Amino acid sequence: MVDFTSSSDASTLTAADDVLVRWVRADQLLSVRRSVRAVVPSGMAVGLAAAGVALYSSASSTEPLAWLLLVVLSNAFRAFVCRSVRASERSPGGLDELGIAGQLRLVTLSSFLSGCVWALLPMFCSSEVPSQTLFFMTVVCGVCAGSVIYSAAYAPVPVVFVTPALLSVTGWLLWTGGFYHNALALMVVMYLGTLVHASLRGDRAYQVSSRLKNEALFMASELRQTHAQSSRTARELDFRANHDSLTGLFNREGFFEAASRFDHAMGSRHDHAALMLDLDGFKAVNDAFGHKTGDQVLQDVGRWLQARLAKHDAVVGRWGGDEFAVFYHPRGEQVGQGGKEGHEGQGAQGPHQGPDAPEAVAEELIRSIGQATSSYGGQLGLSIGICTGHDCSVAEMLSFSDEALYEAKRLGRNRCHRFDHALHSRLLSRRDIERDLAEAIASNAICVWYQPILGEGGHRLHSLEALLRWQHPRHGWVAPADVIYAAANTGLAERLLRHILGEICKGIEQLSAAGARFDDVPVAMNVSPREMAQLPVDAIVLDCLAKHGLPTHRLQIEITEEVALDTSAAKMRLRALAEAGISIVIDDFGVGYSSLASLRGEHVRQVKIDRSFILNLASSPGSRLMVEAVIRLGQSLFIEVVAEGVENREELEALKALGSPLLQGYYFMRPAPLAKVIAWAEQREDAATAQS
Structure with a gap:
């Protein structure tokens, strides 16, 4: 048997x-x-x-x-x-x-x-x-x-x-x-x-x-032993399911559950505070010292937060990456209590006073962050978003504090910011934008306008820069950066990129049909750092040009200086585009973190001098020297130099005196639909020809 x-x-x-x-x-x-x-x-x-x-x-x-x-x-x-x-x-x-x-x-x-x-x-x-x-x-x-x-x-x-x-x-x-x-x-x-x-x-x-x-x-x-082992295993699995494996703090699910229990236990008559924290400069730690040191820093920060916030009985969790979340009940007196004050739906009331007030807690954490991050030999900053209230859910408070954190980082980092009326309006606007983006792409509500780049002292059309435009039915004109951000958050980044690229290809075809003078006018397309890092931009661009039967020299890819030097993947995509005959343009030149290094690559064919140097051209000898140096450097490297942001006659004359070959700005023309730009360019060239 x-x-x-x-x-x-x-x-x-x-x-x-x-x-x-x-x-x-x-x-x-x-x-x-x-x-x-x-x-x-x-x-x-x-x-x-x-x-x-x-x-x-x-x-x-x-x-x-x-x-x-x-x-x-x-x-x-x-x-x-x-x-x-x-x-x-x-x-x-x-x-x-x-x-x-x-x-x-x-x-x-x-x-x-x-x-x-x-x-x-x-x-x-x-x-x-x-x-x-x-x-x-x-x-x-x-x-x-x-x-x-x-x-x-x-x-x-x-x-x-x-x-x-x-x-x-x-x-x-x-x-x-x-x-x-x-x-x-x-x-x-x-x-x-x-x-x-x-x-x-x-x-x-x-x-x-x-x-x-x-x-x-x-x-x-x-x-009995099996039951005890099962109980221990269940407790261990529950701990692992609700806690971050690296720091031992609550993870997102565990934090939300613990904060919800805390909120329910305290009742709706008491204010709560939600803080969202982000380590400033943490990416540099991983890049310079390695991920092992980065993990150690996160563990040190987790222990430090628990020790610092223990007196407040706070719920502390790791929200993801180098972000942490805090939820607690401020016990200090509140100024301006009595009913729902502040914006609609956020539950914010007047600022709290006392050592456990959210601003006081946040400022103390910002001042003492060095105690938690000194082990690796460097110093990190801390940005904090704050939301207080009792008439909204934990999920809403965390969302509001995250919005406040984003604003704190935008304002310069290493600071705290409270969620207020303006942020609430912006949050509602962004939610509407994210909700309506897919329909806007499908209905061609997102379009492309163009701004001319001129040569020969501003008399001849050299090229065009394509700029994204969307007039939202509720919020009016939406900034291109907000559209790109919404596309990234909703998984529509590639779809948006293909749509804009398709519109630009149609614009190039329209230029060719407008006459011989526009046959060789290239169009520059802006690509965001996130798109260049996460999307196969080279394959998308070349595929779209091939579908429309357009030569590659009619399209330029405009990127920020940081993208050109960021990752090996970005460099590989830029190299593939350049080898196919597409010119690479570096925007905001002179304000990045390695301006000269970005010119070493053979694929760079044009740079744009940042507006900040043009603005101070008349009053700052340093700006004049910088602009002149970039122009001379471009001539020696056979790289085109564009002075962007020209807004008045004085700036134009100063740039002419320095020998700037290409000019762009509101002084010549604001971004407009392509038909209007073509008519403007024809009229300007005809006038220049008649004058000559």
């Missing part, structure tokens, strides 16, 4: 069986000890009676007294061996199998010695006095019967006791001789066999009953 039991299951069953065997043997030892201790007093009494009869019938008192002394010593030894009756001996912490076997052998030895003492009793018998012989024979047989009755749990103990005693009786009867004595000897032997058989059957019956009992105990013990 095939055994399908696995080796692990077989080993488990063997171990359980070993435990049961040990428990049964321990029960036998315990039962024998109890029975021996119970019969020792009666054995002493019977021994005294037998010794008294022997003294009465014997001419000498030496032998009876010597035998009585042996009885006393043997019973004392048996009592000593069986002195300990402890139920703990069968527990896992009690005796092992070898210890139990040794104790049983010792009890058996004491029983054997006692049986040998009783085997001496027939020496007081006399064939001449039948009544005396009958007395001693009856005593021996009675003692043997009692031994079997009391010690049935373990057969060796009664067997070794009755065997020498009854064999001694049998031997005396056979030695005396005669028909009746021989017949009696035969009966004693049969009696001995019956007692041994009864002892063995009692042993087996006891083992069966003991095993059944111990199996039940073992199963109960296993169930």
